[in-house]
Amino acid sequence: MTTLLEITARKQLKSFLLEVELSLSPEEGQVLVLFGPSGSGKSMTIKCLAGITDPDAGFMSIGGRTVYDSRNGLNVPLRQRRVGYLPQSYSLFPHLTVTENIAFGLFDRDKSQAARRVTELVGQMQLTGLEKRYPRQLSGGQQQRVALARALAPGPAILLLDEPFSALDAAIRAELRQNLILLNQSLSVPVVFITHDLEEAYMLGHRLAVYDQGKVLQYGPREEVFYRPATKAVARLMGIPNVWDGRSLETDPDRRLVLVRTARCDLWVQIPPGQPLPGPGQPVTICLRPERINLQPAGQFEAPADNPANRWPVRLAGEIARGSRYTLYANFLTAGSPDFPAGSGPQTAHDLELEVTAQNYDELKETGRQDLEVVIKPAAVHLIF
């Protein structure tokens, strides 16, 4: 088996053209998360893959088996595609018991074999004792496990989950998410998971496809998409608040460093090995995740001799407590760069958004927060060019 999954599909929708090219191979992990805002084409991708709707053109294979190929007219119907499809809110059959729900897809097996399979899944999904219950007599977590057991019963080649948690409240969402992660580690079925929740996408996915307006803006391992977005649009979708336009001033190829001038400051950026460096004067974009910025009392930091550090005195302009961490808004005390006229930078009330842990916050508070500075390691900065 070369790939777990291949989707190449084009479909004209009412408000945009959906164009998708994705593939997943076993060594890349088995959970593919489609992430993006609502109405960006994620759900349509899954529906095409399941065979609920047809794309206008394309090719799709599941576990090496071609299920759709518009060039030779192949279109395997939904019930022969062997997909475990879980729509929003699970869609358990309300008039069937847990056992009957799980056994629904086992109608072509002989009775004793089907019964054995149901018993096995009931055990695996911790549903023992609930066999005779109807869906409305189950908790959210139990319903989820029944839905998974039902989908897994006929031995699907892939699981397709279309925002399964979107309608639930936060506490149960967290529980179900956790269940799914643990469960998935014990299953050997590839999963395509749709979500518009960034945290969920990161927790569940081995690979992330970032959708917007029917296009896949970036597709890759989750860390890469999360920390090294390819475009400003992806950076925005990944929730990176500090995105600054600038241009490269000088480069240091030996240490793979670039000095970038932005409207707010000049800062050093380290480019990871294997990637090209921008030429001098080239327009670039800085992406700075809030949790990668260090905030500390001024004068504590000593720069290592071999590496420059970006450090500026700042004044805090606002804060949001989030329980275990704090989001802080800061302004640079130094003047902006002379190369950028006033007003050319982003129109925000503050220069910098950063995040500190609650412990860090308390420590800073004890020292008094009159003279603070931010320190940003060159390797913590991501450059788009």
Added chain:
Amino acid sequence: MNQPGSKPENRLQEAQNQLQSINTPPGDIIAFPTKRLADYPPGQARRKLQPAVFWLLISGLAMILFLVVPLLALVLRSVISGSLGLFLTRPAVVEALRLSLVTTGCTLLIAIVFGTPLAYLLARFRFPGHRAIDTLLDLPMVLPPAVAGIALLITFGRRGWVGQWLDQQFGITIGFTSLAVVLAQVFVAAPFYIKAAKAGFESVDTNLETVAASLGSGGLRTFRRVTVPLALPALLGGMVMTWARALGEFGATIMFAGNFEGTTQTMPLAIYASLEGSGGLDEAVTLSVILVVVSFAVLILFKFLARYSTIGWHEDLLAVPPSTKIVKD
């Protein structure tokens, strides 16, 4: 929390004292409740019956009386006159009852067999003419039955467009036969089932059908195992409506099928005939009572089926609704 006039530290002490008295360790007090629930016994501020509700009750009662009294009069009259047993054995009455049951049974069957696919089609697909068909289905329900009878007569009657052709080609006449009775009933009554079934199918989440298909289930199996059981209460409701409408059918039947004892004289026609003819009022009353009893029995049966079919998984139908007690002071 900090109300003017009471010092926080005093209130903290107060709260601690109170809590200590109910055996709670002090120290973890976070709020200062100023009122104790124990001081407020229940039922002291019960809502009074509003005058508006009183008038609703009065007018509702009038309506109920209007519906119930004639039925009671019918039953009482038949008991008092003692004619029930007398007419029940008359062959004309037995024939009429048998004919009514057979024809309405056939009508119901035809409505289900031909109406269900149409209802599903209308519920699941949007196509040109969808709305036109939907409106067309309403037409027999609002059309005066006599008009339906005439329409059927000029179509299926011996000189009608289809009737003439059938007569010439196969020597089949429909008019004034039991088949005509069934056709008249289907024409006026089937839309009730189709409309109800359409609404029932629409209420079944299409995701359930999609999931069933993804589990390998074929269209017919999904329909049988998922769609029909979930739409069953609506389907049964539609069946009862269609059957009841067919049982009461008078106008279209008398126009298209005529009033012949044993072949086209159904119960409503027999009631009319006995009132006009020899039997007089007593026979008409007896026939009516029989009809009331049969209708009521069927209604109960279908209600029971609708409820029984969802026992277990649909608790709303099982649970007794909380009684709303109205207290008048």
